[in-house]
Amino acid sequence: MRKAVGALLATTALALTTGMTFGAGSAAAQSADTTAAVQAIHATTASTGNGVRVTYYAGTERLGYGEWHQNAQGLIQDDTLEVVDFGDTTYEFVAQLSDGRRASTVGQTDNVDRVTRNLPEGSTHTMRVCVVQNTGTNHCVNTPVTA
Numbered sequence: 001m002r003k004a005v006g007a008l009l010a011t012t013a014l015a016l017t018t019g020m021t022f023g024a025g026s027a028a029a030q031s032a033d034t035t036a037a038v039q040a041i042h043a044t045t046a047s048t049g050n051g052v053r054v055t056y057y058a059g060t061e062r063l064g065y066g067e068w069h070q071n072a073q074g075l076i077q078d079d080t081l082e083v084v085d086f087g088d089t090t091y092e093f094v095a096q097l098s099d100g101r102r103a104s105t106v107g108q109t110d111n112v113d114r115v116t117r118n119l120p121e122g123s124t125h126t127m128r129v130c131v132v133q134n135t136g137t138n139h140c141v142n143t144p145v146t147a
Helices: 002-039
Strands: 041-047 051-058 061-069 080-085 091-097 102-104 112-116 124-133 138-146
Touching: 041 124, 041 138, 051 091, 051 124, 051 138, 061 091, 061 124, 080 091, 080 102, 102 112
Parallel strands: none
Antiparallel strands: 041 051, 051 061, 061 080, 080 112, 091 102, 091 124, 124 138
């Protein structure tokens, strides 16, 4: 009887230890999955002729962008900061200029937001464009812009 109880306790201890190991492994795997998802997002920065655009991708899929227009042409005549979200509900976008102006699709039903105001000609600023996932993680790019 004593041997049977000892064997039962040893088996139970082994099962509990294995269960804890699997639990720890699962948490680590979830963390790795989240990290992989964040790392899969990348950005490109390109000149647009009268400004700069930071475009975010997940693989080859365009997610959205933030853009600075210097003395924009057409309907918008002032310097403009703009974000465009291509509609994936997992991601939202924020662009902020070092003068404090901010455009954002976070929590908005519209997929485009822009702010306009003229800045002193030739002044240099920093545009920060961020993609924000519904998980709360984000990736940001800073780039210089000139008014």
